[in-house]
Amino acid sequence: MRSASAVRGLLAWALGAAVIGALIGVAVQILITTLDEERSFDWWFVRMSVLMALGITITTFIGSRYALPQFAYLPPLIRQGVILLTVVGGSIAVSMLSILDRPWIVLARPLDFCALVGANTVLALLIGGALVAWDRLKLSLESAYEELRAKEAIEREMTLAREVQQELLPLRAPRLHGYDVAFLCRPAAMVGGDTFDFIELPESRLGVTVGDVVGKGVPAALLMASVQALARAMAPRERSPARINHILSESLGQGGRPGRLVTFAYVVLDPLSGELAYSLAGHHPPLVVGSAGVRSLEACGLPLGVNVGIPYECGKDALAPGETLVIFTDGLVEAPSARDGSIEFGTERVREILAGNYRRGARALLDALVDAYLAHVSDQPASDDMTIVVIERFREREGGRHE
Incomplete structure (x- = not known):
């Protein structure tokens, strides 16, 4: 099929070239005989014009179809130079054949011959220029097509990774x-x-994890998915949050992911007593808000995988009735302002919102944080992921959920 298509293409080019060559030859002869009445119309020049056009066209067709693809690795400028040399070379070669065919006519009527060669050279340059333009267009289309295919492949991978990530949340x-x-x-x-994750632990305890990989996209999501899966697998076996962070850090350190920082907060809540055991690996300290004000949980260590030899601290606290625990990632506090990119949302702003809204309930408190965040960043795209987990302990007289 491809060979038949090539033959049909060559025949079409040859027929078109023969017609153009004949028209050029006739036009040149008519022009010359009009300017000089003593000269007669000579069909030999028409035949030579057809031969020149055929030579130029066939040389160009074969070169562009079979020879030029072999030089696809060359820079575009060199490729286009090769195209022009091929076309002009074909024109010169056919001109030499014409001279060898009837050299005495060339000597006797040099003006006719020069006009014929000049016209066909112009034709060759036009064809060469058209091929150069086509080559540029073809390269541009191929590049755009490859970019489109690569973009579609990335989008498919992102969609798949997004689905996997959503399944884990x-x-x-x-x-x-x-x-x-x-x-x-x-x-x-x-x-x-x-x-983030909620993990059911022995003795009716609840494990809460919040993590953040520096970066976005598929690699960050897959890395965090592996951290989350390992934490979920190890949490029921290890009572100490510090031990969990140590295991995660060792796992990342052995995995050899240089330049990938992972911050991680692991908090264990005993619902009966309100006791909190927690360990932070480079993560923003969670905040506890209540009638006594806002305090932070400060037992913080290095991000996971940075230094596997250093143990993590295990902090202790308690969530009293009427108090609320808020765990968040840096996408909240480090969000730049829409008016001035150097102004971040900031931890102090978070503290103010918590102090003013904690009595309204967990959902209302979360909504207040999100509303303030959206007002801060306005319509600009989010610069980082944002995760917030809010756990409110009811006051003893409430005994139920907020409506």
Whole structure:
């Protein structure tokens, strides 16, 4: 099929070239005989014009179809130079054949011959220029097509990774008697590097993880998915949050992912007593808000995988009735202002919002944070993923959830 198509293409080019060559030859002869009445119309020049046009066209066709693809690795400028040399070379070669055919006519009527060669040379340059333009267009189309295919492949991978990531994130908050839980995970890209999880532990305890990989996209999401999966697998076996962070850090360190920072917060809540055990690996300290004000949980170590030899601290605290725990990633506090990119949302702003809204319940408190965040960044695209987990312990007289 391809060979038949090539033959048909060559025949079409040859027929078109023969017609153009004949027209050029006739036009040149008519022009010369009009200017000089003593000269007669000579069909030999018409035949030679057809031969020149055929030679130029066939040389160009074969060169562009079979020879030029062999030089696809060359820079575009050199490729276009090769095209012009091929076309002009074909014109010169056919001109030499014409001289060898009837040299005495060339000597006797040099003006006719020069006019014929000049016209066909112009034809050759026009064809060469057209081929150069076509080569540029073809390269541009091929490049655009490859970019489109690469973009579609990336989008498919991103969609798949997004689906996998969503499968790993909790669909709903855990139901805890005497508590209300609200959460939000908003990626900056289609696939983000933030994650969170709720893990049921022995003795009715609840493990809460919030993590953040520096970066976005598929690699960040896959790395965080592996961290989350390992944490979920190890949490029921290890009582100490510091031990969990140590295991995760060793795993990342052995995995050899240089330049990939992972911050991780692991908090264990005993719903009966309100006791909190926690360990932070380079993560923003969670905040606890209540009638006594806002305090932070400060037992912080290095991000996971940075230095596997250094143990993590395990902090202790307690969530009293009426208090609320808020765990968040840096996408909240480091969000730049729409008016001035150097002004971040900031931890102090978070503290103010918590202090003014904690009595309204977990969901209302989360909404207040998100509303303030959106007002801060305005319509500009999010620069980082944002995750917020809010756990409110009801006051003893409430005994139920906020409506």
